[in-house]
Amino acid sequence: MVSAELTDLRQLFDRLFPICRSITGPGIRDSLQIFSEHMDLEIHGVPTGTRVLDWTVPAEWSLERARLFGPDGEVVLDTRDSNLHVVNFSEPFSGEMDLDALQAHLFSDPTQPDAIPYVTSYYVPRWGLCLSQRQRDALKPGRYRVEIETRKDDGVLNYGVAELPGETDDVFLITSYLCHPSMANNELSGPLALLRVWEKLAALDTRKFTYRFLLIPETIGSICYLARHGQDLVERMRGGLVLTCLGGPSQTVSFKTSRRDWTGDPAPVDRLARHLASAEPDIFAVRDFTPAGGSDERQFCSPGFNLPMAQAARTTYGEYEEYHTSLDNLDFMTIRAVEASADRVMSALLSHEVFETRYRNTIPHGEPQLGRRGLYPTLNGPMTSQFSTDSEQDGRKALERLLCLLSLADGTRTLLQIAGHIGCSVRHLEPIARHLESEGILEDVSQ
Amino acid sequence: MVSAELTDLRQLFDRLFPICRSITGPGIRDSLQIFSEHMDLEIHGVPTGTRVLDWTVPAEWSLERARLFGPDGEVVLDTRDSNLHVVNFSEPFSGEMDLDALQAHLFSDPTQPDAIPYVTSYYVPRWGLCLSQRQRDALKPGRYRVEIETRKDDGVLNYGVAELPGETDDVFLITSYLCHPSMANNELSGPLALLRVWEKLAALDTRKFTYRFLLIPETIGSICYLARHGQDLVERMRGGLVLTCLGGPSQTVSFKTSRRDWTGDPAPVDRLARHLASAEPDIFAVRDFTPAGGSDERQFCSPGFNLPMAQAARTTYGEYEEYHTSLDNLDFMTIRAVEASADRVMSALLSHEVFETRYRNTIPHGEPQLGRRGLYPTLNGPMTSQFSTDSEQDGRKALERLLCLLSLADGTRTLLQIAGHIGCSVRHLEPIARHLESEGILEDVSQ
Amino acid sequence: MVSAELTDLRQLFDRLFPICRSITGPGIRDSLQIFSEHMDLEIHGVPTGTRVLDWTVPAEWSLERARLFGPDGEVVLDTRDSNLHVVNFSEPFSGEMDLDALQAHLFSDPTQPDAIPYVTSYYVPRWGLCLSQRQRDALKPGRYRVEIETRKDDGVLNYGVAELPGETDDVFLITSYLCHPSMANNELSGPLALLRVWEKLAALDTRKFTYRFLLIPETIGSICYLARHGQDLVERMRGGLVLTCLGGPSQTVSFKTSRRDWTGDPAPVDRLARHLASAEPDIFAVRDFTPAGGSDERQFCSPGFNLPMAQAARTTYGEYEEYHTSLDNLDFMTIRAVEASADRVMSALLSHEVFETRYRNTIPHGEPQLGRRGLYPTLNGPMTSQFSTDSEQDGRKALERLLCLLSLADGTRTLLQIAGHIGCSVRHLEPIARHLESEGILEDVSQ
Numbered sequence A, B, C: 001m002v003s004a005e006l007t008d009l010r011q012l013f014d015r016l017f018p019i020c021r022s023i024t025g026p027g028i029r030d031s032l033q034i035f036s037e038h039m040d041l042e043i044h045g046v047p048t049g050t051r052v053l054d055w056t057v058p059a060e061w062s063l064e065r066a067r068l069f070g071p072d073g074e075v076v077l078d079t080r081d082s083n084l085h086v087v088n089f090s091e092p093f094s095g096e097m098d099l100d101a102l103q104a105h106l107f108s109d110p111t112q113p114d115a116i117p118y119v120t121s122y123y124v125p126r127w128g129l130c131l132s133q134r135q136r137d138a139l140k141p142g143r144y145r146v147e148i149e150t151r152k153d154d155g156v157l158n159y160g161v162a163e164l165p166g167e168t169d170d171v172f173l174i175t176s177y178l179c180h181p182s183m184a185n186n187e188l189s190g191p192l193a194l195l196r197v198w199e200k201l202a203a204l205d206t207r208k209f210t211y212r213f214l215l216i217p218e219t220i221g222s223i224c225y226l227a228r229h230g231q232d233l234v235e236r237m238r239g240g241l242v243l244t245c246l247g248g249p250s251q252t253v254s255f256k257t258s259r260r261d262w263t264g265d266p267a268p269v270d271r272l273a274r275h276l277a278s279a280e281p282d283i284f285a286v287r288d289f290t291p292a293g294g295s296d297e298r299q300f301c302s303p304g305f306n307l308p309m310a311q312a313a314r315t316t317y318g319e320y321e322e323y324h325t326s327l328d329n330l331d332f333m334t335i336r337a338v339e340a341s342a343d344r345v346m347s348a349l350l351s352h353e354v355f356e357t358r359y360r361n362t363i364p365h366g367e368p369q370l371g372r373r374g375l376y377p378t379l380n381g382p383m384t385s386q387f388s389t390d391s392e393q394d395g396r397k398a399l400e401r402l403l404c405l406l407s408l409a410d411g412t413r414t415l416l417q418i419a420g421h422i423g424c425s426v427r428h429l430e431p432i433a434r435h436l437e438s439e440g441i442l443e444d445v446s447q
Helices: A009-016 A026-036 A099-105 A133-137 A184-202 A220-236 A268-279 A335-354 A395-408 A415-422 A426-438 B009-016 B026-035 B099-105 B133-137 B184-202 B220-236 B268-279 B335-354 B395-408 B415-422 B426-438 C009-016 C026-036 C099-105 C133-137 C184-202 C220-236 C268-279 C335-354 C395-408 C415-422 C426-438
Strands: A042-047 A060-069 A075-078 A093-098 A143-153 A156-164 A171-177 A210-216 A237-243 A253-256 A284-287 A309-313 A358-361 A410-414 A442-444 B042-047 B060-069 B075-078 B093-098 B143-153 B156-164 B171-177 B210-216 B237-243 B253-256 B284-287 B309-313 B358-361 B410-414 B442-444 C042-047 C060-069 C075-078 C093-098 C143-153 C156-164 C171-177 C210-216 C237-243 C253-256 C284-287 C309-313 C358-361 C410-414 C442-444
Touching: A009 A026, A009 A184, A009 A335, A026 A042, A026 A060, A026 A156, A026 A184, A093 A099, A099 A143, A156 A184, A156 A220, A171 A184, A171 A220, A184 A210, A184 A237, A184 A335, A210 A220, A220 A237, A237 A268, A237 A335, A253 A268, A253 A335, A268 A284, A268 A309, A268 A335, A268 A415, A268 A426, A309 A335, A335 A426, A358 A395, A358 A426, A395 A415, A395 A426, A410 A415, A415 A426, A426 A442, B009 B026, B009 B184, B009 B335, B026 B042, B026 B060, B026 B156, B026 B184, B093 B099, B099 B143, B156 B184, B156 B220, B171 B184, B171 B220, B184 B210, B184 B237, B184 B335, B210 B220, B220 B237, B237 B268, B237 B335, B253 B268, B253 B335, B268 B284, B268 B309, B268 B335, B268 B415, B268 B426, B309 B335, B335 B426, B358 B395, B358 B426, B395 B415, B395 B426, B410 B415, B415 B426, B426 B442, C009 C026, C009 C184, C009 C335, C026 C042, C026 C060, C026 C156, C026 C184, C093 C099, C099 C143, C156 C184, C156 C220, C171 C184, C171 C220, C184 C210, C184 C237, C184 C335, C210 C220, C220 C237, C237 C268, C237 C335, C253 C268, C253 C335, C268 C284, C268 C309, C268 C335, C268 C415, C268 C426, C309 C335, C335 C426, C358 C395, C358 C426, C395 C415, C395 C426, C410 C415, C415 C426, C426 C442
Parallel strands: A171 A210, A171 A237, A237 A309, A253 A284, B171 B210, B171 B237, B237 B309, B253 B284, C171 C210, C171 C237, C237 C309, C253 C284
Antiparallel strands: A042 A156, A060 A075, A060 A143, A093 A143, A156 A210, A253 A309, A358 A410, A358 A442, B042 B156, B060 B075, B060 B143, B093 B143, B156 B210, B253 B309, B358 B410, B358 B442, C042 C156, C060 C075, C060 C143, C093 C143, C156 C210, C253 C309, C358 C410, C358 C442
């Protein structure tokens, strides 16, 4: 089931996009099934009606078809054209009425006349249809027939879990949600990036942390998972990322930090996020935590759990007008951007594994004589000051960092703190630290 | 004696303005007597010569009349025209001299040619007369006669005290000074505002603190009060405000924080002042403590007492050129501004009563399902994101604050800290907190 | 040997400049000998081959003469013209070769065509000659003869120590290096300023600290001294300054703070440096510590010793293009600047002796009645507010500082902290503090 090759994300996208997902029902179940062909995903179910924290698991919703017929019997809207045409979780309905009466059940967005808006009503029973403002304006007076064939049945709420073991039982949790119908950036980009990160982590020889992956319906899915495993996460979870909106055109991958950062007790993942955004602002950015918007981190970071759950995104909800409409498709999102985002998340995870190592300089009295170890220029003059060693390219900068690292590595500082002190990215210190460790001049005294 | 109606401050102003007050004597005593007609004011006396801290209570000073007669016998200056014409606390003097010799005893301000300056010499015996620069320049050469009829007699230094009991014995102290002769903003605005605040606090059903009011002569009055009651204040005083200069044209009421704020140990009143100035900068402002200028807070905040005494003012000493001259009158100050200032001080006091309440979210695991409690929109789509609930006006902002409050209310933070965290005024969180408390979602865990 | 008069630094400069110093050998030994004529300098020696920390003491290097002869037998280069013409620590060499083969042993700087660069190769055996780019470009093809008469013999590495006893055994260490050949700002300015500071401190009646002075070869000299006395310094050293580059045209004397400042645990000398730079930015400046450039503070501040060693300089290495070339001479540096720098260092040292005194206000309850002590204006009016006392010039500012000092002097703050709080230089508070102490209003409660 697990393949050493990387999945073709475009082909996978094309299979997943047409499915009418919701927070429960066959749409999300089928989608999870497809992902399980590419990763070791266990699919779980929570029965309808189960009390989960302050919430109750809703019934399974399924859509057969929804149509609107016009005064002349013509098909005006059909979910076979776009499954956004029905309000997600809509009640079934069959009946006729005048256009005036129908209007209360139609949803469109006048600010985006060509977009079909994505509308949901999970917890209050309603029926409704969605259409572009242009379609709506063209509706002629007369008698319309509505045929909404949906069902709400007792069943289960599904989610999927995969795990990659590591050197320790500390868990790093990576989640995304899989409950929206046909949308790209704010739906499929997250699960696709999650799959790619899973594949790259699975290919490593060793992993410091145990990586756990969740694919869930948004909000109620994390509520369910927390009801079952929240206490375990409180004990074992070292960090986490919600992956969302990773396929847009923004230059930076941005991290929304966790509530712990917001309340002055930042988690390692928060510290790393702030560091990367500060050290490499062309590539990384940071967003402050807020409980008033976002995705599942709102639940993981609720004060009772207060988990170190950050969120990674590229072009986020609210930053693009195609958000939550039929225009959030491959005209807006690219598979290439999803892959690039996954690579950056992967790189951040690799840094995350080592950025809190504390090194100690084993020759702390006076400077070590670097010259006889080939680490210092042996000939000094004003015209050689732009070079660091006789051989190394751009070695001046590396030599400065080496000397700073030796000065600061007294066993009390993490590599991240030293990078921050020096003003470079922790990623640039890694090879220097490794070289000095191999020379015996640095030793790891972290534990 | 106490009236439920609000005193007409303009009528009161007109009675008080003409009186020639000083730090001792009949002027301040009569003024205190007038205030006692409107509030439960007890008038106290400290005998002349009493040692008070590092100071000694001076004799009572009274002015009968002071005049300057010109070379032709004409009256050039007369305190019946303005009691600023005599140096406050001047020695009596009667004699004749040439204009040249007289000059050493005349005080005027060339930078304000039409203003009679207010000059005092409390602790070094001097005689002198004050006049406008224009008057002085018009004095013709020749022989002048000075008749200064003042007296210094053993007696008492007077001050007045009123108290409104509260739920606790913690004292909030509100003071103003009543020792300047005929001036408006820097004299009567403070006592008038103090009376208004007294009336509004007296009308409340409950008060968290015991409010104590002082009307004193500046500096020596607070020295006297501290000599008698300083230790008691150290034990019981929770906060305080010196009211001064509250009738000028400035848009903001500004708080001068206490010495504790200056030395890094801010009192609650300091924290509230800084918060209001930061959250509502159009209405409130803050000034840093300094011991080198100001009013009685200099004594209350002396390091031996270090009381949490702030000061409230509108257009302060040093900010307006009419300060300490005959031009500080109702052309400069308005009764309406005094009343508006008192209202803002009152509003700050009401916030002060609750801003350090710590609330705890009783449903901390996951978000409470707000939808079923009517606190969350039940229909979600891109075009509804500007609304928060189906009914509420501008509810989006309130919903954001509600979610932030729920996230931050873990019993460790005060309402002020939460307001600061969110970036709104504590006054805007109050109704939300009260609503959530009534729903049982928040509870007060302050004590 | 010690003279109460100040040495003529220009005459001394002229004696020292021509000597071909290196880190070992007769050049530095003779130079130390000359300094010992002006201060109580003990000259020490560390034998060749001694292991010192991670290093080994090199042999003594001496230059007899180095010359390059051209194709026609003419003298092209001769160290009798400039001792920079030989690579410092060059191996002896005698031989003939074509210009092409010679080039690998010639050093010049194309960016400074008229300057002979100063080049060293202490720890890797090399032979070489230095010349200006203009000289080099004029070399005609043909056969050249090289005669480098240098020697490396077993002997000692020399350094000099002087000490001025003080009231305590706490050591303040002042060092400079004396190992460069004929250069001015980056060689002789430091030792000359050190001598001047020694003379001024020696003339004081009392000194709070024991002042120790070191003249050493750079890097290996401080390594040697630390190998012998490092542990003693860890116990006794209260502060220190490396003096370097003090004769250039910059307006400010700048302090490079110690590693302790860099790592968040600033030493007194660091706090004073930051204070002076902040309070008097026209005169003083501050540079952050770095282990990647500078002088002997790199060794004193290595993490194993972590001594409170700052560095004082005027126009520093890297700030001027004449650095480490034959153009660093009296056309660039002035003796007047060296003397002015020494005066400022001396002034900083005097402040350093008192800036951490903690004073206590003995009349803390209410303000002391300053008027009866002649410290407050006795006549107050709007036109007198620009004066502080009846007599004192610019007394308003001094009175404000006095009142602030009284308010803050509760025995918990140093004079430096109070100066920082008020926003003035600690040098301006000194006379006020002394006056109040003499009045018994302040007392020293430091110990």
